[in-house]
Amino acid sequence: METPFLEGYRMSKAADIELALVTKRYGTTTAVDGVSLKIKAGTYCCLLGPSGCGKTSTLRMIAGHETVSDGDILLGNTVVNDLPPARRGTAMMFQSYALFPHLDLVDNVAFSLKMKGVDKAERREKALAMLKLMEMDVYAARRPAQLSGGQQQRVALARALITDPQALLLDEPLSALDPFLKVRMRAELKKLQAGLGISFIHVTHSQEEAMALADLVVVMNGGRIEQAAHPREVFNRPATAFVARFMGxxxxxxxxxxxxxxxxxxxxxxxxxxxxxxxxxxxxxxxxxxxxxxxxxxxxxxxxxxxxxxxxxxxxxxxxxxxxxxxxxxxxxxxxxxxxxxxxxxxxxxxxxxxxxxxxxxxxxx
Missing domain, CATH: 2.40.50.100 (RNA polymerase II/Efflux pump adaptor protein, barrel-sandwich hybrid domain)
Known part of the structure; x- marks a missing residue:
C-alpha cells in the first residue's frame, strides 16, 4: 500500500508505556507474573510466545479490558490501572476486526466519535479523512461484507486510529489472512507505524511476523518475560534455552x-x-x-x-x-x-x- 497521505501526517501525541511488576490472576491461576517492561514512544513492539504464555492478557491489561491484580501500568507519567479503555489514550484493534455488519465504512470508523457525542458532520468528515489515509475512501459507502480481508483490516485500523491514540494495540491482527496477504500487510503495518510515529503493541505467536515488524521483541513464557530486545539480538543472542528453541x-x-x-x-x-x-x-x-x-x-x-x-x-x-x-x-x-x-x-x-x-x-x- 502506497501511503502518500502519511507524508507530513503524525498523530498528535505519543508516550512511553511502562509495566511495573504487573500481575494478572484468574482465580488461583497466574496468567501474568510480575512483568516489568518499558516501551518507548514510537516503538513497534511485538509480544511473542506460545498459547497461554500471558501475551494477550498483558495486552488486554494495557488496553483496560482486563483489570490488573498487582503492579502498575503507566502511559507517560500517568498510572492508568483504574481508567476505562476510552480514557487511557490507547486504541485496540481486535483479532476479529469487530466491524458492524449493518453500518457502512464511514459509520463504522466514526462509531467511537458518535459515542463521545461528536457532531455528525464533524465525525463523518474525520472518518472520511481516516479512510482516505488508509486509501479506503472510494469504498466509503460499502459495508464490511463487501470487502476483502485486507480491506476490512484497513477499516479496523482506521476506526482504531480515529481517536488519535498514544498507542495502538493489535491482537493477532494478521492471523485471519492468507499467507500471501500476511506478507503484504506486514509491510503496510510497519510503514503505517513509522509514518504515524506512535507505538504499536502487537500480539503474535509467529516468530517470522515478530522479526519482520518489531523494533522490540518481547518473548514470553509461563506469564513471564524471557527476553526483551531488538529482533536481531533475540535471534543471535537468545537469553535462555526457551528463547533459543522458540525462535527456531x-x-x-x-x-x-x-x-x-x-x-x-x-x-x-x-x-x-x-x-x-x-x-x-x-x-x-x-x-x-x-x-x-x-x-x-x-x-x-x-x-x-x-x-x-x-x-x-x-x-x-x-x-x-x-x-x-x-x-x-x-x-x-x-x-x-x-x-x-x-x-x-x-x-x-x-x-x-x-x-x-x-x-x-x-x-x-x-
Missing amino acids: EHDVIEGRATGRAGDDTRFEVPGGAVFAAPTAADNGAPVAIAIRADKIRLAEGEAGYGFTGLVSAVEYRGATVQVSVSAPGLEDFSVSLDEADFFRTPLAVGDAVPLSWSREHVHVLA
Missing part, C-alpha cells in the same frame, strides 16, 4: 560441567557425550549452549565442538534443506544446509554423519 533455527545442548580445558568448560549431556562451552562453570553446575543451525558443518571438528549422529529426517525448504540428526542425549539436532550443497552430496534417513561448529558460533545461555 538454533540447536540447544544442555548438560553439567565436568571440568576445565583451557578457556572452556567441558560439560556432559545425559547420553554421555562431552561438549565445550566458552565460559567458566563449577563442576556439576548446569551448562547450556545454543548454535545456529546454519553455522553447523558436515565435517569432523575438534573435541567438544561436534559429534557424529544418525540422520532422522530430511526436509526440503526450497533455498535450504533441514537435516535432523539424533545421537544419545541429542534428539532432533537440526542442520540447515544450502540447497546446492545438500544435493551435491545428498543424505538419507539412517546415514551416519559427522557434525561440527566453531567456538565463535557457540552462544552460552543463561
Whole structure:
C-alpha cells in the first residue's frame, strides 16, 4: 500500500508505556507474573510466545479490558490501572476486526466519535479523512461484507486510529489472512507505524511476523518475560534455552560441567557425550549452549565442538534443506544446509554423519 497521505501526517501525541511488576490472576491461576517492561514512544513492539504464555492478557491489561491484580501500568507519567479503555489514550484493534455488519465504512470508523457525542458532520468528515489515509475512501459507502480481508483490516485500523491514540494495540491482527496477504500487510503495518510515529503493541505467536515488524521483541513464557530486545539480538543472542528453541533455527545442548580445558568448560549431556562451552562453570553446575543451525558443518571438528549422529529426517525448504540428526542425549539436532550443497552430496534417513561448529558460533545461555 502506497501511503502518500502519511507524508507530513503524525498523530498528535505519543508516550512511553511502562509495566511495573504487573500481575494478572484468574482465580488461583497466574496468567501474568510480575512483568516489568518499558516501551518507548514510537516503538513497534511485538509480544511473542506460545498459547497461554500471558501475551494477550498483558495486552488486554494495557488496553483496560482486563483489570490488573498487582503492579502498575503507566502511559507517560500517568498510572492508568483504574481508567476505562476510552480514557487511557490507547486504541485496540481486535483479532476479529469487530466491524458492524449493518453500518457502512464511514459509520463504522466514526462509531467511537458518535459515542463521545461528536457532531455528525464533524465525525463523518474525520472518518472520511481516516479512510482516505488508509486509501479506503472510494469504498466509503460499502459495508464490511463487501470487502476483502485486507480491506476490512484497513477499516479496523482506521476506526482504531480515529481517536488519535498514544498507542495502538493489535491482537493477532494478521492471523485471519492468507499467507500471501500476511506478507503484504506486514509491510503496510510497519510503514503505517513509522509514518504515524506512535507505538504499536502487537500480539503474535509467529516468530517470522515478530522479526519482520518489531523494533522490540518481547518473548514470553509461563506469564513471564524471557527476553526483551531488538529482533536481531533475540535471534543471535537468545537469553535462555526457551528463547533459543522458540525462535527456531538454533540447536540447544544442555548438560553439567565436568571440568576445565583451557578457556572452556567441558560439560556432559545425559547420553554421555562431552561438549565445550566458552565460559567458566563449577563442576556439576548446569551448562547450556545454543548454535545456529546454519553455522553447523558436515565435517569432523575438534573435541567438544561436534559429534557424529544418525540422520532422522530430511526436509526440503526450497533455498535450504533441514537435516535432523539424533545421537544419545541429542534428539532432533537440526542442520540447515544450502540447497546446492545438500544435493551435491545428498543424505538419507539412517546415514551416519559427522557434525561440527566453531567456538565463535557457540552462544552460552543463561
